[in-house]
Amino acid sequence: MDEKRKALLKTLPKIDEVILLLEKKDIYSLAPRELVKETCRMAVQKLREKIVNVKKKGTAEFFADAAGVAREVENIIKGFYRYNLRRVVNATGVILHTNLGRAPLCPEALQRINEIGRGYSNLEFDLDKGERGQRYDHVNRLLCALTGAENALIVNNNAAAVLLVINTLAEGKEAIVSRGELIEIGGEFRIPEIMKKSAARLREVGTTNRTRLSDYEKAINKETGLILKVHTSNYRIVGFTEEADIESLVALGKKRRIPVMDDLGSGCVIALEDYGLEHEPTIREVLSAGVDVVTFSGDKLLGGPQAGIIIGKKEILEKIKKNPLNRALRIDKFTLAALEATVIHYLNPSEALKKLRPLKTLTEPVSEVKKRARKLLKKLQKENLEFIELSLRDGFSTAGGGSLPTQKIPTVLISIKNKKMSASRMEEKLRKLDVPVIVRVDKNEILIDLRTVSEDEFAFIVEGLRSIISD
Ligand SMILES: *Cc1c(COP(=O)(O)O)cnc(C)c1O
Numbered sequence: 001m002d003e004k005r006k007a008l009l010k011t012l013p014k015i016d017e018v019i020l021l022l023e024k025k026d027i028y029s030l031a032p033r034e035l036v037k038e039t040c041r042m043a044v045q046k047l048r049e050k051i052v053n054v055k056k057k058g059t060a061e062f063f064a065d066a067a068g069v070a071r072e073v074e075n076i077i078k079g080f081y082r083y084n085l086r087r088v089v090n091a092t093g094v095i096l097h098t099n100l101g102r103a104p105l106c107p108e109a110l111q112r113i114n115e116i117g118r119g120y121s122n123l124e125f126d127l128d129k130g131e132r133g134q135r136y137d138h139v140n141r142l143l144c145a146l147t148g149a150e151n152a153l154i155v156n157n158n159a160a161a162v163l164l165v166i167n168t169l170a171e172g173k174e175a176i177v178s179r180g181e182l183i184e185i186g187g188e189f190r191i192p193e194i195m196k197k198s199a200a201r202l203r204e205v206g207t208t209n210r211t212r213l214s215d216y217e218k219a220i221n222k223e224t225g226l227i228l229k230v231h232t233s234n235y236r237i238v239g240f241t242e243e244a245d246i247e248s249l250v251a252l253g254k255k256r257r258i259p260v261m262d263d264l265g266s267g268c269v270i271a272l273e274d275y276g277l278e279h280e281p282t283i284r285e286v287l288s289a290g291v292d293v294v295t296f297s298g299d300k301l302l303g304g305p306q307a308g309i310i311i312g313k314k315e316i317l318e319k320i321k322k323n324p325l326n327r328a329l330r331i332d333k334f335t336l337a338a339l340e341a342t343v344i345h346y347l348n349p350s351e352a353l354k355k356l357r358p359l360k361t362l363t364e365p366v367s368e369v370k371k372r373a374r375k376l377l378k379k380l381q382k383e384n385l386e387f388i389e390l391s392l393r394d395g396f397s398t399a400g401g402g403s404l405p406t407q408k409i410p411t412v413l414i415s416i417k418n419k420k421m422s423a424s425r426m427e428e429k430l431r432k433l434d435v436p437v438i439v440r441v442d443k444n445e446i447l448i449d450l451r452t453v454s455e456d457e458f459a460f461i462v463e464g465l466r467s468i469i470s471d
Contacts, residue, residue, distance in 0.1 A: 001052070008051045013066035015040045021070040031077045039073045088436040089457045089464075093411055093449030095361050096401025098186065100438065102299040102306070103401075104357045106345065109304065109338035116337040123333045135330070136321075139340045146269065146346050147283045149311035153321055154298070154339065155329040159189050161295040161308030162263050163198050164329055166226065168320045169259050169293075170200035173225030178211035178244070179204050180237055181230040185265075185402055191230060200225065210242040213252060220256050227253050229291075231281065233265035233402035250290040259292040259316060266403040267302035267309060269346050270353070275363040278407045283311070292316050298335070300401045303356035304342030305335045361451055362399060366410045373412040373450040379462050380414070385469050389417040397451040411451040416465070417444060429468035435460045 018040045027036055047064060090100050105113075126133030136153055143152040155161050166175055175195060182204065184190040195202040203224070205215040216227060227249055246262060253260035268280040280301070286294055293316050298307030308329075310320060320326065345352040353359050373392055380390055397411040398404075418426055423441045430437040430446070437460060440447040448461065 005051055005054075008064060009048065011064040012044055012048060012051075013064065013069055015044060017066040018044070018069045018073065021066055022073060025070075025074065027074065027077070030074075031080070036073070036077070039076050040069065043069050043072050043076070086434075086436070088438050089460050090452045091437055091439045091448040091461070093395070093397035093413075093440065093452050094400035095358055095397060095409075095452055096300055096399060096403060097452075098401055102358075103303045105305065105338055106303070106342060106355045106357070108341040108344070108355070112337040112341045113334045116333055121333060121337075123336070135333070135336060138336055139343060142340070142343050143309065143311060146343065147311055148287050149283075149294075150314040151317035152309065152311040153317055153326070154331050154336070155308040155310065155326065156331055157306050158263070158265065158295055158297040158300075158308040159185075159194065160329040161310045163194055164308075164320060164323060164325050165261055165293055165295060165310060166195060166198035166200050166228070167325055168323045169261070169316070170225030171198065173200060174203040174219075174221070174223045175200045175226040175228050176203045176205055176216055176219050176224060177228045177230065178206045178215070179208050180206060180211055180241075180243060181228075181232055183230055183232060183234070185234065209237050209240055211244060212242060213244040213248045216244060216249065216252060220252075220258065224256075224258055227258055227260045229260070229262045231263060231265045232405075234405050236406050238406075246286060246289045246291060253292070254290070260290075261293045261295070262286050262291045264294055264296040266300040266401070267296035267298065268403075269302065270349050270359065272362075272404075275353075277362065277409075278404055280404060287311070293320075297401075298339055298342075301358060301362075301399075301403050302342065303352075303358045305338040307331055307335050307339055357454075362409065364451065366412065369450050370412045372453070372455060373414055375455070376448070376450065376453070376458050376461065377414055379458060380416075380465065383462060383466055385466065387419040387421075388465075388469065389419070391415045393447070395447070395449065397449055409451065411449055413440075414448040414450065415442075415445045416448070418469070421469075426468065430464055433460075433464045433467070435464070437461055437464045 015037065019037065022036060047069065088100060090097055096102050122133070124133055124135050139154060140152045143149065155164060177191060182191045192202050203219050205211055205219045229246060229249060250260050264281060264283065264286060266280060268282050271282060273279045283294060283296065291312065293310060293312035295308060295310050296302070298304040298309055310317065342356065345355050353363055377390060377392060393413045393415050395411050395413045396408040398409065399407055416426070423444050423446050426446050427439055427441045430439055440449065453461070
């Protein structure tokens, strides 16, 4: 080690020295003693490593004095007070963006979370009988009325719902699935793996592009516990294809006394083709085909909180409810409160389209999106930002969240070019704002998709852009 480094190491402050300085700043009102001490130790250690590892010897400047380290420690501790989970502006045009929290909740759901969360509730208390009740009962009646199901159960998410149903109906048995439906949703959710964890044996039938009813028929034996249909929610197989329709699978299941399950993924309640979108199977449609049990997410097209909803025949639901796994996958009172408020909107479908943001965003006419784009463009132009070039452009949004994978949804984009800063640098700076603005990057421009941006988020974009350009 060179002399300069050795000399620098000797200037490293003692931990006690740093702590003394911090005590004068009343640091213990911000954090407990152990945390302050540990943070000091880490800050000094980081400095030591910096001195030892620095490439150009002796040229870097180090704040190796106690005051410098104290400032650093104070900043780290103050940083703990900043919320890490934050709201962001989703300008990507991906409507159900899993990484950005999928469905934004409706105001009624938020209000209910507040009301139920702040005090006690009848979560598991039957107010009529004055005895223990079931947490699921609160939303069950409504879910059944809206979908035509006999009974319902809600768990943590749809992955949990699929796991629980397969485990209940096919533990130690075979579950038949088409090779065209062995999906991966992302985040490790793969049908063959879920099957393994459910202790069921996967019985693949057919081929990737073609599976016939007779393939299912031939696969049935005394070990068969379940026929499973999985909605290929994030891809489509097109071209020379064939699949067994749900009605014939139901007929087959009835004949051979084997339950039929449909993992729908997206909880679509409303006929989307009425709004110029592709047909997405609705829950009622699948149930009326006679399927025994259907699973779907609460936070995809349904527009509610994260949840896995299981609906179907009474006796099957009773069996599922008694599975000890159910207790490990149960949902909390906030989810129930938000889900109930979300589902109520479906009593009046045209209201649901206005109140539930994913549905509203998905079905909004492009002319409305354009109006909003013009408004934001005007605001941005008013800022007279130096080196910035703004323009409007047509494009496409996507549904995301494993819904409508081939649907191109027309939208309007604002393109922002910066003569002094690359698009990827702009993207990064916008992403690091206090209220991050998440945008698309296309070569030398960033794109703001107005379909997923609401008017009350304009200020974050305008101020955000101003601040990243002026600093
Ligand atoms: C999204 C999806 C899942 C997983 O649902 P989560 O709510 O994300 O757990 C399972 N199956 C299908 C078909 C899906 O689309």
